[in-house]
Structure formats: C-alpha cells, structure tokens
Amino acid sequence: xxxxxxxxxxxxxxxxxxxxxxxxxxxxxxxxxxxxxxxxxxxxxxxxxxxxxxxxxxxxxxxxxxxxxxxxxxxxxxxxxxxxxxxxxxxxxxxxxxxxxxxxxxxxxxxxxxxxxxxxxxxxxxxxxxxxxxxxxxxxxxxxxxxxxxxxxxxxxxxxxxxxxxxxxxxxxxxxxxxxxxxxxxxxxxxxxxxxxxxxxxxxxxxxxxxxxxxxxxxxxxxxxxxxxxxxxxxxxxxxxxxxxxxxxxxxxxxxxxxxxxxxxxxxxxxxxxxxxxxxxxxxxxxxxxxxxxxxxxxxxxxxxxxxxxxxxxxxxxxxxxxxxxxxxxxxxxxxxxxxxxxxxxxxxxxxxxxxxxxxxxxxxxxxxxxxxxxxxxxxxxxxxxxxxxxxxxxxxxxxxxxxxxx
Amino acid sequence: xxxxxxxxxxxxxxxxxxxxxxxxxxxxxxxxxxxxxxxxxxxxxxxxxxxxxxxxxxxxxxxxxxxxxxxxxxxxxxxxxxxxxxxxxxxxxxxxxxxxxxxxxxxxxxxxxxxxxxxxxxxxxxxxxxxxxxxxxxxxxxxxxxxxxxxxxxxxxxxxxxxxxxxxxxxxxxxxxxxxxxxxxxxxxxxxxxxxxxxxxxxxxxxxxxxxxxxxxxxxxxxxxxxxxxxxxxxxxxxxxxxxxxxxxxxxxxxxxxxxxxxxxxxxxxxxxxxxxxxxxxxxxxxxxxxxxxxxxxxxxxxxxxxxxxxxxxxxxxxxxxxxxxxxxxxxxxxxxxxxxxxxxxxxxxxxxxxxxxxxxxxxxxxxxxxxxxxxxxxxxxxxxxxxxxxxxxxxxxxxxxxxxxx
Numbered sequence: 001x002x003x004x005x006x007x008x009x010x011x012x013x014x015x016x017x018x019x020x021x022x023x024x025x026x027x028x029x030x031x032x033x034x035x036x037x038x039x040x041x042x043x044x045x046x047x048x049x050x051x052x053x054x055x056x057x058x059x060x061x062x063x064x065x066x067x068x069x070x071x072x073x074x075x076x077x078x079x080x081x082x083x084x085x086x087x088x089x090x091x092x093x094x095x096x097x098x099x100x101x102x103x104x105x106x107x108x109x110x111x112x113x114x115x116x117x118x119x120x121x122x123x124x125x126x127x128x129x130x131x132x133x134x135x136x137x138x139x140x141x142x143x144x145x146x147x148x149x150x151x152x153x154x155x156x157x158x159x160x161x162x163x164x165x166x167x168x169x170x171x172x173x174x175x176x177x178x179x180x181x182x183x184x185x186x187x188x189x190x191x192x193x194x195x196x197x198x199x200x201x202x203x204x205x206x207x208x209x210x211x212x213x214x215x216x217x218x219x220x221x222x223x224x225x226x227x228x229x230x231x232x233x234x235x236x237x238x239x240x241x242x243x244x245x246x247x248x249x250x251x252x253x254x255x256x257x258x259x260x261x262x263x264x265x266x267x268x269x270x271x272x273x274x275x276x277x278x279x280x281x282x283x284x285x286x287x288x289x290x291x292x293x294x295x296x297x298x299x300x301x302x303x304x305x306x307x308x309x310x311x312x313x314x315x316x317x318x319x320x321x322x323x324x325x326x327x328x329x330x331x332x333x334x335x336x337x338x339x340x341x342x343x344x345x346x347x348x349x350x351x352x353x354x355x356x357x358x359x360x361x362x363x364x365x366x367x368x369x370x371x372x373x374x375x376x377x378x379x380x381x382x383x384x385x386x387x388x389x390x391x392x393x394x395x396x397x398x399x400x401x402x403x404x405x406x407x
Numbered sequence: 408x409x410x411x412x413x414x415x416x417x418x419x420x421x422x423x424x425x426x427x428x429x430x431x432x433x434x435x436x437x438x439x440x441x442x443x444x445x446x447x448x449x450x451x452x453x454x455x456x457x458x459x460x461x462x463x464x465x466x467x468x469x470x471x472x473x474x475x476x477x478x479x480x481x482x483x484x485x486x487x488x489x490x491x492x493x494x495x496x497x498x499x500x501x502x503x504x505x506x507x508x509x510x511x512x513x514x515x516x517x518x519x520x521x522x523x524x525x526x527x528x529x530x531x532x533x534x535x536x537x538x539x540x541x542x543x544x545x546x547x548x549x550x551x552x553x554x555x556x557x558x559x560x561x562x563x564x565x566x567x568x569x570x571x572x573x574x575x576x577x578x579x580x581x582x583x584x585x586x587x588x589x590x591x592x593x594x595x596x597x598x599x600x601x602x603x604x605x606x607x608x609x610x611x612x613x614x615x616x617x618x619x620x621x622x623x624x625x626x627x628x629x630x631x632x633x634x635x636x637x638x639x640x641x642x643x644x645x646x647x648x649x650x651x652x653x654x655x656x657x658x659x660x661x662x663x664x665x666x667x668x669x670x671x672x673x674x675x676x677x678x679x680x681x682x683x684x685x686x687x688x689x690x691x692x693x694x695x696x697x698x699x700x701x702x703x704x705x706x707x708x709x710x711x712x713x714x715x716x717x718x719x720x721x722x723x724x725x726x727x728x729x730x731x732x733x734x735x736x737x738x739x740x741x742x743x744x745x746x747x748x749x750x751x752x753x754x755x756x757x758x759x760x761x762x763x764x765x766x767x768x769x770x771x772x773x774x775x776x777x778x779x780x781x782x783x784x785x786x787x788x789x790x791x792x793x794x795x796x797x798x799x800x801x802x803x804x805x806x807x808x809x810x811x812x813x814x
Contacts, residue, residue, distance in 0.1 A: 108471060
C-alpha cells in the first residue's frame with residue numbers, strides 16, 4: 001500500500017510540476033519555418049504550421065501497427081512511424097482557417113492531446129488554425145472587448161436547464177440606459193453553443209468591427225441547437241437507414257422542439273434579463289449549416305419576431321426542400337409569394353457559401369439563390385473564395401453579415 | 408474529383424444529420440442499473456455509471472492489440488476486446504466525484520470521445536462523474552444563478568492578453584449600487600482557468616450556498632496560473648532531471664511572474680472593471696494543489712492586499728518548504744512569528760486535505776498544520792473523508808471555506 005501511495009504521489013507531482021516546467025516554460029522550439037499552432041494547448045510543440053500552411057503532426061503510439069490522420073474534409077492519410085515511437089506526417093498546404101482533424105490509431109478515432117479541443121462532430125475534436133496572411137479581423141486586438149457570458153435558462157419546452165453563451169458589446173455595462181438589438185447565432189450539426197466563440201471567434205470579429213465603426217453594437221446569443229420535448233421518448237431508430245422516413249420525422253420533431261425553445265423560452269429569458277430592444281426590427285437570426293436551416297424555419301415561421309435572416313452554408317435545407325427548387329408561392333407559408341411585401345417586412349435576407357464546398361451543398365444554396373432572384377426577393381448572396389464547408393467561410397460570413405444589421 | 412466531393416458531401420451531412428438524430432435523439436438506452444454519465448457528451452452511451460459507482464467504459468479500436476484504461480490515481484487496467492471491435496471494462500466502485508481518465512491504445516495515450524473534455528494533466532482529458540448520493544450542493548438547482556463570464560485582461564508582466572473566468576453573484580446586475588468582496592480561486596498544476604467551473608462546479612456551489620444564506624455574495628476570479636515574463640526566454644531544461652536546481656529555478660521564476668501578474672495586472676483590472684470592495688478586508692485567495700502553493704506565496708507576500716487565505720491540498724509546498732517543517736520565525740518573511748499580530752491581520756487561514764490523498768501530500772499538509780498549531784497560529788484544518796487528491800475534495804473544501812469569508 002505504501003509503495004502504491006508513493007507511486008501515486010510521484011505521478012501526481014510529476015503532473016503538477018514537470019508539466020508546469022518542461023512544457024509551459026520550456027517549449028516553443030521552432031524547427032525551420034514551422035511553429036506550434038495557435039490552437040495548441042500551451043506547451044505542445046505539435047501540431048506545427050509553416051508559412052505555406054503546411055501542417056506537421058505527431059502522435060506517440062509505440063505499439064501501434066497503423067496510424068492515420070483524418071482531416072475531416074480530406075481523405076485519410078497514413079502517418080510514418082519513427083524510431084522513437086512517434087508517428088509523424090507533414091501535410092500539403094492547407095487553406096487558411098480552422099481545420100478539424102483526428103488520428104486513427106489501429107482503427108480507433110482519437111483526438112490529439114496537443115490540440116485544444118473544439119466541440120465538433122459530436123465530440124471534443126482536435127483542430128489546427130492555419131493563419132491567413134494579413135487577416136486580423138478575427139484576432140484579439142487592443143480594442144475594447146465585449147464580454148462573453150455563460151447563461152443557464154429554464155425551458156418548459158424541454159423541461160430542463162439549458163446552457164447558452166451570450167456576447168455583450170463593449171459599453172454594455174457602462175451605458176446603463178442604452179438598450180441593444182440582438183442577433184441569435186447558431187452553430188452547425190455536431191457542434192454546440194461554444195462553436196461561434198471557440199472556433200468562430202465571433203466575439204473578436206464583433207469587437208474589431210465595432211472598433212472600426214463598421215457595425216452597430218449588438219448582443220449575440222448562441223444557443224444549444226438540439227432539443228427534445230419534456231417527456232418525449234427518444235425514437236428507436238435501430239436499423240433505420242440514413243434519410244429514412246422515421247429519421248426525417250425524428251429530425252422534424254427535434255427542429256420543432258428547438259423552434260419552440262427559442263421562441264417560448266430563450267427569447268423571453270434574454271429580453272427579461274438583458275437590456276434588449278425587444279421587437280422584430282431589432283432582432284436577427286443566423287446560423288451555419290444545420291443552424292442555417294433552423295434559422296430559416298424559425299424566422300420564416302415567426303416574422304413577428306425577426307426581421308434579419310442569415311443562412312451560412314445552410315438555409316432551405318433537407319427538411320423543407322430536399323433537393324428540389326424553392327416554390328415561392330407555397331414553401332415557408334408562402335412568405336416569398338409577394339416580393340414587395342417581403343421586402344417591406346424583412347430588412348435583410350442573406351445567403352452565403354464557400355466556393356469549394358461540396359457540390360451538392362453549393363448546388364442547394366445556388367438553387368435557392370436562383371429561385372429567390374427569379375421571385376424578385378431582395379437578398380444578399382455571398383461566396384467565400386477558396387473555402388470549404390468550414391469555419392473560415394463562416395467567419396467571413398459573419399464579417400459581411402454583421403455590418404448589415406440594424407442599420 | 409466529383410466522387411470525392413460527393414463522398415465529402417455525405418461525410419459532412421452524415422455528421423450533421425446522423426449525429427443529430429441517432430445520438431442526440433436516439434440515445435439513453437440504459438442497461439440495468441448503468442446509466443450514461445452526466446459528464447458524457449450528449450448522446451454518448453458510454454461511460455456508464457451504476458448505483459454503486461462502478462463505471463463501464465467502451466472504446467472502438469478494432470485493429471488494436473492492447474487497450475488499457477488509466478484512471479489517473481489508480482494502476483492501469485486492461486480492457487477486453489469484444490467481437491464487434493469495441494474494448495470494454497467495468498471498474499470496481501469508485502469514490503463519488505469526478506475522475507480523470509484516458510485510454511492507452513497500443514501505447515498511445517488518448518481521450519475518450521464519449522466524454523466531455525476537461526483541461527487536466529496539460530491536455531483536454533476525459534473524466535467521469537460518479538454521483539454522490541444525497542449531495543446536491545454542486546448541482547444546478549432552481550435558485551438564482553450567478554453569471555460566469557470570460558474576460559481577457561492585458562498584462563504588462565507577461566506582455567500579452569490573458570484569459571480568466573469570473574463569477575458574478577446573482578443580483579450583481581440588478582443591485583447596481585452594491586459593491587462585492589472578491590475571492591481569487593486558483594486551479595491545480597496541469598489544469599487551467601476553466602477547472603473550477605467545469606470540474607469544480609464552483610458557480611453552482613456558490614449559487615446554492617447563497618440561496619441558503621450560508622455565504623456572502625462575492626465575486627470569484629479564476630485566473631490562468633502559468634506565466635512567463637515578457638521577453639523571457641524559456642529555459643533549456645533538456646536532460647535536467649525532475650527536481651534539479653535548474654528546474655526549481657525555472658519554477659520559481661514562473662511563480663514570481665504569476666505573482667506579479669496577479670498583483671500588478673489582474674487585481675487592478677478587476678477592481679477597475681467590476682464593482683468590488685477593493686481593500687484587503689474584502690479580498691481572499693485560495694487554490695488547490697499548485698494553486699494552494701501560489702496562494703500562500705502571493706497572499707503572504709502581499710498581506711496589504713489579502714486577509715483570507717485558503718490552501719486546498721497544497722499550501723507551503725515544494726518551492727518554499729520542500730519536505731521540512733515550517734519555521735514560523737523565518738519562513739514567509741516571518742509573518743507567523745507573532746501569532747497575535749497574525750490573527751489580527753489575517754481573518755482566515757484555511758487548510759484542507761483528503762483523508763486518502765497520497766501519504767506524502769498528506770504529510771506535508773499535516774506537518775504544516777502541526778507547525779502552525781505549535782506556533783499558536785489560528786487556522787482551520789479540514790479533512791475530506793474518503794477522498795483523494797481529486798475534485799471531490801476541492802468541492803467540499805470550497806463548500807466549507809466560502810461561508811467563512813467576509814463575515
């Protein structure tokens with residue numbers, strides 16, 4: 001017993017001390033042009049990124065037979081075993097921005113302990129930030145900073161406490177008589193309410209836009225985009241194929257529960273607890289991918305609540321349109337049937353997509369853009385050059401979208 | 408190219424949709440008494456915990472030769488391979504509380520994608536929460552909730568922006584004329600500023616104490632406990648053994664930099680930006696393990712700034728005392744030399760340790776407790792029954808410590 005205790009003692013203190021010193025103090029050894037990524041945990045030498053955007057990865061797996069790296073939008077690539085038990089790889093240049101990845105060690109999908117973790121793909125995933133030369137709009141700068149707060153709000157819809165993040169603009173606390181418009185901003189499928197801050201750096205994007213007087217001060221609310229009604233039994237989807245009617249029905253139920261949660265629990269909570277301008281002229285909603293679909297559903301069902309709408313790489317979406325073209329006369333309760341009425345009611349309809357997103361995703365957004373144009377629906381269509389279904393696209397989207405709000 | 412794009416499309420949408428449905432909606436299949444842990448990502452069926460505190464773990468690694476689980480305070484244990492490519496294990500009953508762990512897959516230390524991630528051991532680690540029957544003091548309850556905010560403060564000491572979390576008590580925003588005392592609360596070695604919220608649930612502990620009127624409303628500031636001075640070159644510790652003079656020197660430099668950061672950058676920032684009671688009578692500091700050592704160093708060097716002091720499983724510590732007994736006449740600038748003067752100056756000196764912590768850790772705290780008692784230094788010594796060097800000890804510490812502050 002005594003020996004085990006001593007081992008535990010040294011194990012514990014090794015963690016405390018060796019970590020503090022060897023990694024936190026003694027790191028930052030650059031090799032050539034390669035430097036530790038800004039997304040690493042402090043002290044981790046890998047991943048490294050060079051000036052061309054190439055990424056070097058390393059993982060210790062001395063007894064593994066096969067180790068691969070999986071950048072989520074690329075085919076998996078084999079890593080090479082080194083004599084010291086580490087497996088390594090250097091990628092070709094990656095596009096600037098944040099790239100999710102994981103290792104596959106003898107068939108097991110695992111995260112990289114050298115990376116910070118970002119909730120994506122339904123798990124805490126690894127990611128590497130490849131700098132974009134000249135881009136500072138999503139960096140922390142010496143300008144006034146808004147605050148990011150965690151909130152828990154009670155929801156009778158889901159029957160529990162729900163967690164959300166909220167961004168309050170600089171000056172919110174000092175200008176105690178001012179009220180602010182609100183942007184509800186949603187993450188994508190497999191991500192959560194932390195995505196727009198951790199991956200998207202939305203707080204810094206807004207801080208920097210505000211400092212340049214390019215957008216209005218606003219509150220941003222980032223909610224958790226999954227919901228199940230109180231008492232609802234989870235559907236048994238065992239053996240149901242992807243896209244089956246049972247699965248679509250389950251998704252529609254989830255979407256409807258989230259819609260009710262936003263409109264019946266979240267918005268009233270925010271308007272009660274923060275100095276908001278609590279009317280449709282001062283309320284916007286946008287989201288990426290799944291969040292874009294939710295945005296379209298929620299805003300177009302509740303034009304009494306919203307007047308600014310943004311779909312980032314996701315808008316009409318599978319649940320409503322599938323692969324068919326929008327019918328402006330009938331889809332979304334016919335809100336697109338009268339373009340003059342729509343333009344009067346909706347101050348901004350904004351769609352965006354990256355130029356190298358997967359074809360079918362692009363096709364969906366382009367088809368919607370075309371249908372809206374043909375129906376004379378005033379809207380903005382933005383294409384992010386050279387970026388995929390990824391955070392760099394959505395950072396750019398927010399940078400273009402936010403200045404158009406509440407003008 | 409088209410085929411790869413299509414594969415990527417389906418990959419992306421599988422993530423978006425299948426995740427949303429199969430995991431978020433379709434989970435919660437209990438097996439006997441085992442239920443998914445509260446620390447799982449939503450939808451993950453494993454880890455599971457039963458009423459006795461046994462934990463079932465599962466990881467998919469179809470091609471691995473050997474998979475072990477490593478609960479950090481126990482010896483590693485082999486997992487068993489199942490026919491479906493998953494490896495499983497059921498542990499003996501674990502003590503209530505949060506337990507860090509990782510898998511070892513063919514020699515690679517990896518996290519469990521089914522677990523939320525908690526920064527510990529210098530990485531985003533997995534952890535499983537084992538409920539403590541009857542304990543609700545660290546659960547979210549239907550009481551007024553304080554706010555947790557993220558802050559970034561500029562530090563001339565380190566030459567950069569530093570991230571911290573701050574808890575503001577319920578009523579902070581509505582009672583705009585009230586000012587509040589402040590507790591600076593530090594994480595342990597290998598952890599970071601998020602530990603006291605994510606692992607410790609400090610916000611809920613304070614919410615619940617406040618709701619029962621057991622403690623005063625206070626602001627809690629949780630800083631990042633590592634620092635290096637602006638322009639300081641990281642020491643080259645290659646080949647220097649654990650505990651070497653070079654390593655101790657590096658640690659002392661880091662500790663001194665953090666001390667300056669707290670006293671010269673963080674405290675002025677907090678007192679400027681929040682409605683604090685900005686004097687020593689209304690300022691406390693406490694920390695766990697490494698944070699306890701930092702607390703002793705910082706508070707005892709700055710009794711002009713602090714009057715309440717807490718050391719949770721860490722206090723005098725390796726840097727100052729090593730394994731020797733405190734000399735009240737000389738250690739810590741001789742603040743313990745005059746017990747009457749100390750009692751007048753310091754309103755609370757609080758030490759705590761778990762009864763099953765590793766012997767040498769217990770010995771250090773007990774030796775300090777004895778030396779303080781012999782020197783007639785008034786202090787509280789609290790022992791957490793049946794808990795190790797782990798979060799359940801520190802949650803209990805905070806529950807005992809906070810009500811004694813600012814009375």
